[in-house]
Amino acid sequence: MIVVTGATGNIGRRLVGRLLEDGVAVRALTRDPARAGLPPEAETVRADLTDAAGLEPLLAGADALFLNLAAGGQEAAGAVLDAAVKAGVRRVVLNSSIAVTGTPADETNFIARMHAALERAVRDSGLEWTFVRGGDYATNALAWSASIRESGVVRDAHPGAQGVPVHEADLAEVAAVALLDRSGAHQGQIYTVTGPEVLTVAQRVAAIGGAVGRETRVEQITEEAAAEAMSGPHFPKEAALELVRMFGGTVGTAPAVSDAVERVTGRPARTFAEWARDHAADFS
Structure with a gap:
């Protein structure tokens, strides 16, 4: 089962649909399940990502996690990551930012600084990881x-x-391929997606x-x-x-124009x- 944070966002909504097409069990986290409008095949669950104490049950039984900083902010994303580790989640695909360069310049840019800090936390978590740097x-x-x-x-x-x-659908498809990876080909990879x-x-x-x-x-x-x-x-x-x-x-x-979409998904962006x-x- 795959847990999707930010499930009603532009990328998350596309990702839920894409995973369901592959017959994968999806737990979609949202503040308001009644208004989410997600497919009935998804397990749509009410989630307050700012409530660290209530996060671990949301990750129970999950094999992989799609983590989106936009679904609650930096502190909430860190708490979700900690809960994933405690719940025994094996893999995390992080929706990061093209602003991250891996250089000291990341500390001078508001957007890069937030995402770079979360990338470091993911690396340090011990989980398998893939970063999808969109922008x-x-x-x-x-x-x-x-x-x-x-x-x-x-x-x-x-x-x-x-x-x-x-296109948000391309970001979702790259994330889906990484989440569904059984070969290990996408483990530890950073995809800059344009x-x-x-x-x-x-x-x-x-x-x-x-x-x-x-x-x-x-x-x-x-x-x-x-x-x-x-x-x-x-x-x-x-x-x-x-x-x-x-x-x-x-x-x-x-x-720069990236060919990551075609390399990962097999079709042009x-x-x-x-x-x-x-x-x-x-x-x-």
Whole structure:
């Protein structure tokens, strides 16, 4: 049996479905099972990942764990990992971040620092492990859904910022292969997972316009305004500003494109245009 944290998130939901297709028993952890909307074949369980005392029973009988820092934060992820060790879980696949470099620079970046610390904890746990380092999630574009529906205009600090957006289904499939591995081929591996093509913010907005059949464009705003719009209860403005400035640093660059999706799953990564078509209803 495989336990999935963040089961109702973009990656987790896809992962639950993918594992069920393979006939694997899945225990999906969520704060509200009644509203989860997961397939009935999954064992959907109420979980408060901030309650360390109640975590071990959630891992009982599990062979593997998909661990996502986004499903409760750094402290909760560490507690889930500790509970997995106590429950006798054998393998953990960590949804990490492409921001992690394995160099001292990780300590100067908010996102890298959190994920690097969790990677160290996983390595030290004694469990078999695989790291799936994703970044530039295509689903980040969902933040534009309201503005595209209302006006067709996206306000962004850096329309020319470049990245290699990755479909959540590809991240889920890479994680599934590692979780289901019986050969040991994925043990101790670090997969940096990207999409197949470099795109600017403006090109992504145009691709969404093509998917929904309307004109879309980008209006440039200040970094401060962009950080304010991005920040929230679990993402401080200082971290958002750091992220916005990092995006700005990609203007005119050539971000690396990884072939990890094809190497691990045996098929090419999905394009952003495919992602936009898959999510057209979110922007219509």
